Amino acid sequence: MNKVMSKNEAAKLINNGDEVVFNGFGSMCFPEELCIEVGKRFEETGEPRELSYFFGAGQGVWDETRMIEHMSHEGMVKRVIGSHFIPMIKINKQVCENKIEGYNMPLGIISHLFRAAAGKKPGIITKIGLKTCIDPRNGGGALNESSKEELVKLIEIDGEEYLFYKAPKPTVAMLRGTTADVNGNITMEKEAMYVDPFTTAMSVKANGGKVIVQVERLSSEKADPRKVKIPGVIVDAIVVESEQYQSMIEKYNPAYTSEIRLPDDEAMKLLNKVKELNIQAGRKRYRNILHTIIARRASMELTDGAVVNLGIGIPELVPEAGKEMGVTDNIKLTVESGVIGGYPSNGLSFGAAVNGEVLHDEAYQFDFYDGGGLDLTFVGAMQVDKIGNVNVSRAGSKIIGVGGFTHLTQSAKKVVFCFPFSGGGLRGECNDNELKITNEGKYKKFCENVEEISSSGEFSLSIGQEVIYITERCVFQLTEEGIMLTEIAPGISLEEDILKKLPFTPLISDNLKLMDERCFR
Structure with missing residues (x-):
């Protein structure tokens, strides 16, 4: 196969000024050995430089020695467009210091832009992102003063507002698969997910660029055509790396690929091992009793047969809390990466699932979400203001990114925000089914105005979405007049523990209830 070459040869295919696209999801599917070689070339020769990067999920793991960090040297990078910035240490720092351009876009938008670019379309039109920090009226996703290009436009069609997102024109794709067959067709049988392999590659070929794929092995036979994810006709270079890890912490877990299927109790044991x-x-x-209370109360929103997405953090606790509370366990869990059904994994293996029922490309998953397929999403919150806006994407100079959050909170039928009333040292205890706050957190979660709008209360109201905000001591609901206090924990003082701790006066329901005492056992 004349497309097979060394890492060194493949690294030389990348030129100064190229726009490079990746297909990874967190620590999954990333061609790290190839990335290391490109970084070495830059350190030795100063090339390639002035590169632009375009990708969905953050291509880092909070470790300066892993993944895209190898290609994040100063002078090597000119611009980065992505959905999630916080796990990429060097890139995050350069964006914060205004040394490179940085643009934040929702994860599903980026998936759909690959698809648009693959067909030489100018971009996509959608309502996702309206009224948030991605809306041009609120910054258009630009992360610093250097980021001046208009990548998002506000348009009107038949009297309704939409956002137009400009498609990229990438020149190099750095991808990963499992096997390259005799004709260079790529299969992904050992990958825990696909993400968007074909459209990522085709977006480059449509622009006359080069597609480089790192694989674990070569085959002298033709692949099953139904398993090919990247056709050999659009592959320019293949690099073999026999020591590919499925994720940063797992060499290969056959339960993620459905090579094996586990009984429920064995699946839970496996996921506990992943936590370890x-x-x-x-x-x-860190988890404490207050997180458990929030998860228990949130689980009461589960309904029989619901299709559910769980965010990272406290939302991950909701299914197990539901079992404690005796609510329905007949739900379908989903992950943005493209999994429906099964049990989502966690931490550095997030995106994968044990016993998944459906695995398709990420763009299809966001079609499913945006089209109304999601009944419930449980997500966290860093800041909440009096009109129901939520910020999870920025904290001062700390850039986090919206990830898939904006899609989930603008498309699910019901949104359940799960978060502690305050952050940084909040502690409490339960006695006789009552809650007592023993130490208040240093950081206020509730504020007059959020620093950045990751989820818009105004947008939710405009589409008739049900939105609730659950903390350990009270529950709020979004209304046309602002957020309304609807439940209070037993043992909590309305005046001392809630109203005096808020920077604004919330609406209070005429039918203010006690939160279910089972949450506090």
């Missing part, structure tokens, strides 16, 4: 691997890798997440 995350702890060993330094990705331990």
